[in-house]
Amino acid sequence: MRSSPRGFTLVELLVTLVIIAMLGAAVAAVVIHQTRSYELSARMREVVAANRSSVSFIERRLRMAGFGVDPRFTFDFGRTGNVIIRDSATGPDELVFFSRSPGFHRRATNTNATGLTLDAPLTRPLRPGQVLLVICPSGSGSAYVTVSGMNGNSAVSLFAPSGVFPRQQLPTCTEAPYVLKVDRYRFFVADVNEGGGRVRSYLLLDQGVEVVAGSRGAYDTTAERFPEPRDPAPWDSAQALTAADLQNLTPVAADVEDFQVAWLMNRPEGTASPTPVPVAPDADANWVFADSAAEQPRPGDSVPTYGDSYLDAKRFSGHPANLRGVRVTLVIRSARPVGGLNRRPAVENRPQGATEDNFYRSVITTQVSIRNMLSRSEFAPVEIKVEGGS
DSSP states (O other): OOOOOOOOOHHHHHHHHHHHHHHHHHHHHHHHHHHHHHHHHHHHHHHHHHHHHHHHHHHHHHTTTTTTSOHHHHBOSEETTEEOOOOOSSSOOOEEEEEEEEEEEEEEEEEETTEEEESSOOSSOOOTTOEEEEEOTTSSOEEEEEEEEEETTTEEEEOOOOSBTTBOOOOOOSSOOEEEEEEEEEEEEEEEEEETTEEEEEEEEEOSSOSSTTSSOOOBTTTTBOOOTTSSSSSOTTSOBOTTGGGGEEEEEESEEEEEEEEEEOOOBTTBOOSSOOOOOSTTSSSEETSSSSOOOOTTSOOOOTTSOTTOGGGGSSSGGGEEEEEEEEEEEOSSOOSSOBOOOOBTTBOOOSOOBSOOEEEEEEEEEOGGGGOOSOOOOOOOOBTTBO
16 A cells, blocks of 8 residues: 655754755855955955055156256245245145146247237136246246236236246347246145035145136235145135135045155265265255154255256255155055054154054055256257258
8 A cells, every 4th residue: 555645844844944044144144255355355456546546646747846947946845934834744744846848838929027928829728826937949048937817818917026936037038938837736635525524535736726716815926826725714724625625626536544755855975975075954864854753855955056066065955956856655545444453554754643443554655766856957948940940
């Protein structure tokens, strides 16, 4: 006689369900762990990639520092009696320099104390605050001037000359002088209010011009620049920048926790030294400013000129004209916590952060030699004559 098929008992079903649930929980835990690990890796990669691209952005521009610009005026720490503090041991530093734009040159058909007329119209107008180098084709005379506005596409108005960079009296040339554009680069860190109660710290680029005219106050004829966020007016440095403030600024990177700069000075080496051997101008006597103390090159130190030999003692002072290299360190923090106790690292003269948190940080340091600071003369563009033309 055939027995009827036997089913599962309730106990067997419960045991099977428990086993399936345990297996499902284990698989889910593995998937969740893998997902979190992937998200963590992705966030880390994003931070590192942002840091690398930002450092590369700075490097490309920093290598051009001083191109076609008098070394005395290449790095901006203010002037004697009006020094601007760019270094800090308690916060991010600033880096400010000038370089001539290799892709821009015009001739001036008319020049006077208040303006000049270009020989060809511009497709993009020059903005207020733009620095220009006006130089005779023979190199016999030159001046740095600052644009205050434009009338049409060719007539350029200038701030009144004062004899101090970037405003000087225009030269008298036997031929129509060249008009060359000198770009300003100011890298600094500031909090930005993104709205909705969210504030993030950005590395920003300020080129010293009014992209939107009148959006941040009048040109400061004493400091020879438009107001900066650290000035008491019109921007309050205790407040986060707003969208209106950003109209004249270029965001370079977000979530920047620190930006430290060390300035490498010209130093005597072997036979390349004057007699007597000069004393290092920095605090720890290693010819590097701001690597261990809050300090920076000094505009009030003896200043070298084009005519001074390379072994002149003035070329070994603490003046910004004697800068030969810049070391930049950028610290970028993850936008959200990723786990693990970390803190802002010690960089140059700024000590380690006191508070531990769960944020990941990417730290990149680069050092750029400023070859253009060795220039001993100004130069005008070279015209190549071909079959009677140019």
